[in-house]
Amino acid sequence: MEFFIQQLTNGLAVGGIYALIALGYTMVYGVMKLINFAHGELFALGAYVGYSLLVTFDLAGALGPAAAIGLTIVMVLGLVGLAGHLLERAAYRPLRHSDRLAAVVSALGASIFLQNAIMLKWGARHRAYGADLLPNVTVHFAGQSYPLIRLLVFLAAVLVMTALYAFIHRTRLGLAIRAAAIDQGAAKLMGIDVRSVIAVVFVIGPALGGLAGLLVGLYYGQIDFSMGQLYGLKAFTAAIIGGIGNIPGAMVGGLLLGLVEALGAAYVSVAWKDALAFVVLIMILVVRPTGLLPERVAEKL
Amino acid sequence: MLELVDLKVSYGGVEALHGLSLTVRAGELVTVLGANGAGKSTTLMAVSGLVKPSGGAILFNGERLDRLRSHEVVKRGVTQAPEGRRVFGPMTVEENLKLGAFTRRSWSAETLKRVFDLFPRLEERRTQMAGTLSGGEQQMLAIGRALMAEPSLLLLDEPSLGLAPLLVKSIFKAVKDINRSGVTVVLVEQNARAALKLADRGYVLDVGRLALEDSAVNLLNNPQVRDAYLGSR
Numbered sequence: 001m002e003f004f005i006q007q008l009t010n011g012l013a014v015g016g017i018y019a020l021i022a023l024g025y026t027m028v029y030g031v032m033k034l035i036n037f038a039h040g041e042l043f044a045l046g047a048y049v050g051y052s053l054l055v056t057f058d059l060a061g062a063l064g065p066a067a068a069i070g071l072t073i074v075m076v077l078g079l080v081g082l083a084g085h086l087l088e089r090a091a092y093r094p095l096r097h098s099d100r101l102a103a104v105v106s107a108l109g110a111s112i113f114l115q116n117a118i119m120l121k122w123g124a125r126h127r128a129y130g131a132d133l134l135p136n137v138t139v140h141f142a143g144q145s146y147p148l149i150r151l152l153v154f155l156a157a158v159l160v161m162t163a164l165y166a167f168i169h170r171t172r173l174g175l176a177i178r179a180a181a182i183d184q185g186a187a188k189l190m191g192i193d194v195r196s197v198i199a200v201v202f203v204i205g206p207a208l209g210g211l212a213g214l215l216v217g218l219y220y221g222q223i224d225f226s227m228g229q230l231y232g233l234k235a236f237t238a239a240i241i242g243g244i245g246n247i248p249g250a251m252v253g254g255l256l257l258g259l260v261e262a263l264g265a266a267y268v269s270v271a272w273k274d275a276l277a278f279v280v281l282i283m284i285l286v287v288r289p290t291g292l293l294p295e296r297v298a299e300k301l
Numbered sequence: 302m303l304e305l306v307d308l309k310v311s312y313g314g315v316e317a318l319h320g321l322s323l324t325v326r327a328g329e330l331v332t333v334l335g336a337n338g339a340g341k342s343t344t345l346m347a348v349s350g351l352v353k354p355s356g357g358a359i360l361f362n363g364e365r366l367d368r369l370r371s372h373e374v375v376k377r378g379v380t381q382a383p384e385g386r387r388v389f390g391p392m393t394v395e396e397n398l399k400l401g402a403f404t405r406r407s408w409s410a411e412t413l414k415r416v417f418d419l420f421p422r423l424e425e426r427r428t429q430m431a432g433t434l435s436g437g438e439q440q441m442l443a444i445g446r447a448l449m450a451e452p453s454l455l456l457l458d459e460p461s462l463g464l465a466p467l468l469v470k471s472i473f474k475a476v477k478d479i480n481r482s483g484v485t486v487v488l489v490e491q492n493a494r495a496a497l498k499l500a501d502r503g504y505v506l507d508v509g510r511l512a513l514e515d516s517a518v519n520l521l522n523n524p525q526v527r528d529a530y531l532g533s534r
């Protein structure tokens with residue numbers, strides 16, 4: 001039982017990270033009907049920006065761990081959001097009226113460019129956040145102890161997802177984003193500047209992906225320049241499982257995938273962990289080709 | 302108020318509108334008639350800024366609309382209930398109306414009341430998903446939504462399409478009421494007889510060109526129009 005609960009909480013933390021990345025895929029797809037293949041690289045960028053701030057500049061030493069993490073989160077959101085905006089400007093906006101395939105190729109090119117840029121800047125070797133970066137605190141609950149960071153990662157993911165959901169459903173800009181996702185032409189007729197809506201989506205999605213990168217660094221302590229590929233693929237899978245273009249779907253898909261992986265690794269085989277994730281994808285798509293959440297329940301975005 | 306001067310629109314090298322000129326004066330209800338593919342919807346889309354003209358000019362109170370982006374056109378007071386209604390199906394009626402008032406920032410209770418007075422059905426269906434409404438209700442929503450921005454010029458693209466005759470009657474009556482309240486209306490229709498009975502003046506398009514232009518009464522009695530668009534009666 002204890003083992004099971006440990007794996008379960010681990011799965012929820014990892015799932016929260018997948019869900020955060022998946023949100024970026026699904027928001028961009030929702031509005032632009034485009035898979036941003038460079039999204040995984042923006043996630044990795046977040047991990048490296050966090051590394052620079054926390055390790056190279058040793059913010060924790062200067063400010064204490066709590067303030068350092070807080071400042072790092074803000075910086076990662078801002079910088080990776082900015083990177084997402086520049087990516088949209090350079091790689092996607094010029095192609096908005098071209099063939100769909102041109103944008104896909106541009107996305108793949110941007111992915112390769114970003115991955116190599118990260119490698120040139122930070123090197124091809126693993127980077128470690130360092131075990132002593134955060135005090136090694138454990139939390140005791142119901143007769144068991146959990147690493148504090150696991151709890152924090154999960155809580156951060158849930159908090160961000162709730163905030164995003166509220167933003168999409170309670171604000172004027174959120175309403176505009178949903179309208180543009182349903183029908184861009186009709187949204188324009190309402191007086192919505194769809195070009196700015198796309199720009200906003202291309203800041204929020206990457207910012208959340210970058211935050212997920214930082215969380216991975218904090219949770220596992222180790223990052224490398226190609227980490228965006230596997231995480232990107234997993235999160236993309238999560239977005240598809242939930243129904244791409246659908247925000248609650250990305251959350252459900254991410255958490256489900258994290259649980260399947262953690263429990264699969266524990267009870268089936270660690271070596272089959274990644275394969276299991278994709279087996280689940282295939283099984284779900286066979287039964288529900290449009291993903292788990294039917295449109296009516298979740299509505300697009 | 303609205304003036305199209307030698308307006309040309311092409312889709313991927315194929316010209317759909319070959320130089321159309323027409324004028325709508327403030328307070329008028331003008332109908333634009335013509336068969337499928339005559340360029341009626343294209344004209345409205347060009348005015349709303351959803352397609353870029355390849356030549357000519359669109360003037361609204363003297364300003365070049367064709368140089369503005371679509372959301373700026375709405376801000377100038379030109380809104381549209383487009384062909385096929387295009388309501389936001391997975392959103393509630395109220396959210397659709399809120400989107401109609403998007404450029405107003407805060408939505409006025411007064412405008413909302415006016416829309417509900419015009420279409421009481423929308424008030425009953427306020428919290429219902431727009432996608433679950435009947436065709437007629439969706440059309441009411443499309444028009445009501447376009448009114449929420451308090452336009453001075455309202456463009457309507459085939460509001461009667463696919464609706465039962467009784468519904469068409471009530472929609473057209475609403476259009477007349479809207480016009481009487483001071484909103485200039487351009488009504489694109491295939492239902493020529495009903496549209497001409499409503500309108501002050503009419504334009505008839507034929508494959509991207511202006512074929513006829515006259516007062517609604519004269520067009521109703523024009524033998525050419527009778528044969529081509531009104532059926533024999």
